[in-house]
Amino acid sequence: xxxxxxxxxxxxxxxxxxxxxxxxxxxxxxxxxxxxxxxxxxxxxxxxxxxxxxxxxxxxxxxxxxxxxxxxxxxxxxxxxxxxxxxxxxxxxxxxxxxxxxxxxxxxxxxxxxxxxxxxxxxxxxxxxxxxxxxxxxxxxxxxxxxxxxxxxxxxxxxxxxxxxxxxxxxxxxxxxxxxxxxxxxxxxxxxxxxxxxxx
Numbered sequence: 192x193x194x195x196x197x198x199x200x201x202x203x204x205x206x207x208x209x210x211x212x213x214x215x216x217x218x219x220x221x222x223x224x225x226x227x228x229x230x231x232x233x234x235x236x237x238x239x240x241x242x243x244x245x246x247x248x249x250x251x252x253x254x255x256x257x258x259x260x261x262x263x264x265x266x267x268x269x270x271x272x273x274x275x276x277x278x279x280x281x282x283x284x285x286x287x288x289x290x291x292x293x294x295x296x297x298x299x300x301x302x303x304x305x306x307x308x309x310x311x312x313x314x315x316x317x318x319x320x321x322x323x324x325x326x327x328x329x330x331x332x333x334x335x336x337x338x339x340x341x342x343x344x345x346x347x348x349x350x351x352x353x354x355x356x357x358x359x360x361x362x363x364x365x366x367x368x369x370x371x372x373x374x375x376x377x378x379x380x381x382x383x384x385x386x387x388x389x390x391x
Contacts, residue, residue, distance in 0.1 A: 229306070230305055231249070231254065231303060231305050232272050234253065235249075235270060235272060235279055236272060240270055243261045243268045243283065246268075246281065247261065249307075253307065254307025254308070256307055256308065256309070262283070262285050264286050264287065266284050266286045266296075266388065267284040267389070267390070269281070269283075269390075269391075270282075273302075276302070278303055278374075279302075279303040279305070279307075280301065280303070281299075281300070281301045281303070282300045282301075282378070282390050282391070283298065283299045284296060284297075284298045285298070285299075292320060292321060293320060293321075294318070294319050294321060294382050294386040294388065295316075296316070296382070296388040297314060297316040297317075298314070298315045298316075298378055298388075299313070299314055300312065300313040300314075300378040302376075309338045310343060311335065311337045311338055311343045311367060312335075312336040312338070313333070313334075313335055313336075313347070314334045314335075315331075315333045315362060315363040315390065316332045316380065317329075317330065317331045317351065317382070318330045319361075319386075321359075321382055321384050321385070321386050322384065323384055324356070324357070325356045325384065326357055326359040328353070328361055328382075330361075331349055331350070331351035332349060333349050333361070333362075333363030333378070334347065334363070335347045335367065341369075342369050343368065344367065345367040345376075346365060347365035348363075348364055349361070349362070350362040350364065354381065357384045358381055358382070358383050358384075359382050360379050360380065360381040360382075361379070361381075362379040362380075363377070364376065364378070365377075379391055
């Protein structure tokens with residue numbers, strides 16, 4: 192009973208915080224003091240979370256958030272804390288296309304406030320040609336996507352090339368701004384000579 196009461200209290204405070212955001216009084220500043228006692232940073236630091244599904248459950252139960260569904264073609268999930276920006280960051284890689292010698296994929300890097308609110312997403316997309324001896328980037332694209340009710344803005348720069356003859360990349364990088372706060376970000380999607388995708 193005490194646990195259920197604790198969770199209900201958290202959800203009530205999150206709903207109140209969301210109402211405040213709707214009426215324009217706040218927009219996810221990085222260093223703002225959270226109104227809820229739950230700390231997403233503390234939770235992911237002290238608990239082992241191995242899958243996207245587990246992380247979504249934490250967001251739903253403790254933060255009152257309704258996370259997006261996990262893509263069926265998701266091939267990797269990474270979770271870490273960016274202590275400089277006091278945000279929790281999730282990187283998801285999707286395998287969109289596989290044909291002989293060609294690989295197309297995308298990666299999302301999602302920034303969450305310490306209260307578990309999604310702030311913005313960085314996307315890197317690429318199509319690569321690969322063989323047993325080399326890999327090259329055919330096309331690269333990317334974007335910065337602010338979350339609903341978030342006033343963070345950025346114009347990302349798209350890069351592509353090779354880290355080595357056997358590893359090509361597509362990269363999205365830039366700086367997000369909101370009032371006096373700023374966060375530098377980068378997300379690289381790479382492909383090797385076996386057609387394996389990776390993001391960091």
